[in-house]
Amino acid sequence: MNIEALIASSIDGLMLGFVFGLMAMGLTLIFGVMKVINLGHGPFIVMGMFAILVMSQLGINPYLGLVIVVLLGLLTGIVVYFVAVHRVINAPELTTLLATFSVNMILIGALTIIFSTSPRGLDLELPSFRTGAITVLGTRFVAVLVAVGVTIALYSFLYRTRTGKSIRAVANNRGAAELMGINSSWILALSFGIGTLLAMISGGLLATLFSFTVLSGGGLEVKSFVIVVLGGLGNPTGALFGGIIIGLLESITTIFIPVSWVPVFEFVVFVLILLFRPNGLFGAR
């Protein structure tokens, strides 16, 4: 075993894990607040990727473009909530699952028509830091900073603002929150919007790291589910840690086992968590 390769892979995995965590936070937030499993999560991630691509082609710095992605994500999420989810929010879970699956299909179809399924990438280069065999890529470093910044902003919003507290109240007990005068429809729409913007920001950050296609969302959505289950359904902090664990797991195991076995290993962990810690490592509160 090469210790330098292990350290280098751990750093790569740790940094990527923050972005994975951010990606899964969107999914878990929506589930936590409204008990909806959002199957449109993958296309939202892809929308973030293509939003950054388009802005980059228009000459806007990808990182500045993330600010626009925040607004775009929020707006998209609220619109999708009222169009596809609001009417079935109290229906059995299968109905909301089908509703968000429809959103998934519509978005994938529309994005394919607009962008085709050709691989895309950003021509973005940032200085990297190198010492021995360890290289810290500038793009990953910035992605970590953004992911941490967004997480802090989200927690500040949820715990320090009146609207944030309303979201938590609706998540805890929607009926009681409504009795306290909280407009739950608006809060649910806002939560869906925040979940969507988190997915789109993570997509935007992933676009600065890898090439992507319209179909990239499928794998990332599955990965988000693994992370969410690992961290505990409905627990954003758990999702962040789950993301870091998956990032580390993927990169460190690559050193010890053939690369193609990594997904197998990942899903074995997923099944074991479901069997022995169904509430996830960090348990939903």
Add this chain to the structure above:
Amino acid sequence: MFSKMTRLLWIGIVLVTLLALAACAPAPTPAPTAAPPTAAPKPAATTAPVATAAPQATTAPAPTAAPKAAEPKKLLLGFTASQTGAQQVASKKQIEGLQLWLDDVKKAGGIKLKDGTTYLPEIKFYDDESKTDRVQTLYTKLINEDKADFLLSPYSSTLVKAAAVVSEQNDKVMITAGAADDATMEQGFKKTFQLYTPASRYLTGAADALKKFVPTAKKVAIIYEKDSFSTSVANALQPYAKSIGFEVVLFEGYDTGTTDFAPFINKITAANPDAILGGGHFADGTTFSKQLFEKKVPIQFVAILVAPPEPTFKDIGDAALGIIGPSQWEPQVTFSAESAKAANLPYYGPSNKAFTDAYLAKYKESPSYHSAGGYAQGLVLQKAIEDADSVDPAKIVAALDKMNLMTFYGVIKFSTDAKTHGKQQAHGMVYMQWQKDSAGKLVTQIVWPLEAKSADAVLRK
């Protein structure tokens, strides 16, 4: 009550609208694509062939004596294309090449037999979405419902393998491009003919080039996408590399769809190879090269499959610099009537320059080897029809078996051995490299074999 009725009314309106829309739908899925993929959409596959025009010396093979007032007969060529999915980029190029051949044949007045019969080829294809199950369904449809006279292939070994099973079962002649897998062509097929150099010979030349360009190189890492084609290449390369004295320090596959190569690159770096050989297809090859560059991996020689010969590979900027790729064909190749004469072979079809210029004029970008393969598919079938002086499948097979000629795409000769019948025997690879020209612009150069080189190889820094 009123509310209930209104709701029912709305449901009725929606249902009626949906039924009306369904009734107006032009065709059942999958929708056939008859028009050229890059051109404006045209309605149907059975559009009337373009009127006979004077043959053009620069593009079309020498036509035989022109018949008078003979109505051209339709010759339907069926295939599937990956208009969506993983193989979309290369598949699009392949169809563009084929479309150019079709244009040239039409300009030349069709394919003419000695008795004056003229055949005007038409193409009909469906989107296979880069999926094997779609390929099998659609080739069955092309044969049984569309009554295709001859079949051409989809792009990629995996899809061609699926298509070949159907074409052989239905006793149809199929010319394949975009498929290099050895195993597919070692099943004793009777009517499938392969244009690409087989995968087993894809990167062996790169190992030879490494020996020449980096004489001190001892250790190589072979990494490959775990699909049929790339695995064939890697499995053939490993024993060859060992046989010429290299130590294979890493031999490992990665999943199709891999996007993060960073940990894998750390693993490769830890093995301390002098060269990296392998790869897979466009998306992974591009990402791998980019991340190799970002991580500043100091390996001088990197040769990967499929992605480098694509013109859009240069979109990754300086990360493309120094990357070598095996190519079935490059615009700089030197196959010509003169080189055919020197090799004592007949030359057939347009010159390399005529093909490249015509492609550039039509599509506003340079052709890749996928494009050349697409053109060559049609060209070889055309030559076989002319040699057979018939469109009878048995006679076409006999003509293809006898074929041994040079085209702009290279030398074409098929195996007639029972087990490997139809496998490509004569076509060879060239190796291109991304370099910078005097203006600092990224360009491709052929660096191997030395007799075909357009520039000296440049080692990565």
